[in-house]
Amino acid sequence: MKFENQIAVVTGGASGICQAAAEMLAEGGATVCIGDVARDRGEAAVQGIRKKGGKAEYMYIDLTQYDSIREFAAGVLKRFGRVDILINGAGWSKNTPFVDTDDAFWDKVINLNFVGPMRLTKLLLPQMMQQKGGKIVNVSSDAARVGSLGETVYSGAKAGLIGFTKGLAREGARFDITVNCVCPGPTDTPLMAEVPDKYRELFIKAIPMRRLGRPSEVADAIVFFASPQSAYVTGQVLSVSGGLTMAG
Numbered sequence: 001m002k003f004e005n006q007i008a009v010v011t012g013g014a015s016g017i018c019q020a021a022a023e024m025l026a027e028g029g030a031t032v033c034i035g036d037v038a039r040d041r042g043e044a045a046v047q048g049i050r051k052k053g054g055k056a057e058y059m060y061i062d063l064t065q066y067d068s069i070r071e072f073a074a075g076v077l078k079r080f081g082r083v084d085i086l087i088n089g090a091g092w093s094k095n096t097p098f099v100d101t102d103d104a105f106w107d108k109v110i111n112l113n114f115v116g117p118m119r120l121t122k123l124l125l126p127q128m129m130q131q132k133g134g135k136i137v138n139v140s141s142d143a144a145r146v147g148s149l150g151e152t153v154y155s156g157a158k159a160g161l162i163g164f165t166k167g168l169a170r171e172g173a174r175f176d177i178t179v180n181c182v183c184p185g186p187t188d189t190p191l192m193a194e195v196p197d198k199y200r201e202l203f204i205k206a207i208p209m210r211r212l213g214r215p216s217e218v219a220d221a222i223v224f225f226a227s228p229q230s231a232y233v234t235g236q237v238l239s240v241s242g243g244l245t246m247a248g
Contacts, residue, residue, distance in 0.1 A: 001227040003030035007080045008226065010034055011061060011120065012090030014041035016189035017139065020219035021087055025226065026054030033080065035061040035072055036090065063090050063116025064108055073123035082131060083124050085226045088117035088161075089139040093154035095195050106153055113157035118164055129175045136172070136179040137225045138165045139218075142241045145183055150199065158183075162237055169235030178234040180225040185241025187213040208243035 003025055013022040013034035026032045026049045034056060036042040042058040049056040057079070061072040076083060091113050096105065117138060128134030143151050144158035162181055169179040186192060186203040192212065195203075204210060218240045224230055225238075239245050 001028045001223060001229065003028035003085070003227070006030040006084040007082055008032045008085035008087065009076055009083050009124070010087040010089060011063065011117070012036060012139070013087075014038045014045050014058075016191065017184060017187060017215045017218045017222070018087060018089035019045050020215040021089065021222045021226075022056065023049055023052075023054070024216075024219055024223045025085065026056055027052070028223075028227075030085065031055040031080065032057075033076055034058050035076075037062050061090075061120075063120070064111040066119060069116060069119045070123065073120060076124070077127060082127055083134065084128075085135045085137075086121065086124055086128075087137045087139070087222060087226065088121065089137075089222070090116070091139065091141070091158070092191065093151055095150035095199055097150060098152040101153055109153045110157045110160075113154065114160040114164070117161060121168070125172075125177075128172075128177050132175050134172075134175075134177040135226045135230075136168070136177065137222050138162075138179070138181045139222065140165075140181050140183045140237070142183045142185045142239055142245050145237070145239065146245050149202070165237065166235045173234055178225070178230060180230065180234060181237045182218060182221045182225065183237060183239045183241070183245075184218045185213055185239065185244040187215060187218055189215055203244075206244060207241070211242065213240060213242055 008030040012018040014036035046056040062068040141158040143155040165181040
């Protein structure tokens with residue numbers, strides 16, 4: 001897929017699924033801005049792209065802090081002048097029974113997975129509207145569609161992102177802005193590595209393909225929604241889960 005002269009912002013691009021997506025966008029010719037809270041991994045991801053001849057920069061963002069989001073958005077627009085593609089990919093949770101969670105945990109999970117992406121989108125959207133075009137891809141989770149053991153708060157936050165996707169898709173359509181959502185199933189990422197082995201085994205047993213997804217397999221779906229090939233696709237939710245969920 002070709003992304004020449006496109007400016008792509010990818011949050012969570014320092015590792016896992018969104019690092020793979022950032023690499024694919026850069027390979028297609030986009031200038032990629034990786035936004036992540038992990039400075040070292042973000043810089044390493046950028047260097048990896050540059051070594052392959054791609055164009056990329058890293059900017060710090062903490063999606064749980066509004067001031068950080070605002071500074072990031074302002075920095076992006078000052079540096080690049082516009083955004084053509086926004087991938088809201090950063091996410092985090094910790095496998096914890098709901099009764100053992102507290103307000104601090106709720107705040108972090110909800111802000112990082114739902115409120116933060118909304119805030120960043122709101123800051124970058126006016127420029128997309130002005131240029132009458134853009135691609136927004138939100139990375140939710142299959143946990144949002146069917147629930148997930150030990151991820152109740154995360155499931156709720158990511159479900160909010162699905163609803164946000166559909167509502168914004170209706171508002172963005174008249175500006176030629178598409179908004180779509182990818183829902184990964186259990187995927188072999190650094191976040192999955194933190195999941196206890198017994199839960200990983202349960203995930204794998206429940207997946208018809210009997211394995212975890214690869215980051216690049218989910219990234220393929222993200223990049224499709226970011227590409228011209230999806231010009232007439234908006235407000236859609238795509239599960240990439242090896243058949244774990246098959247609901248329409």
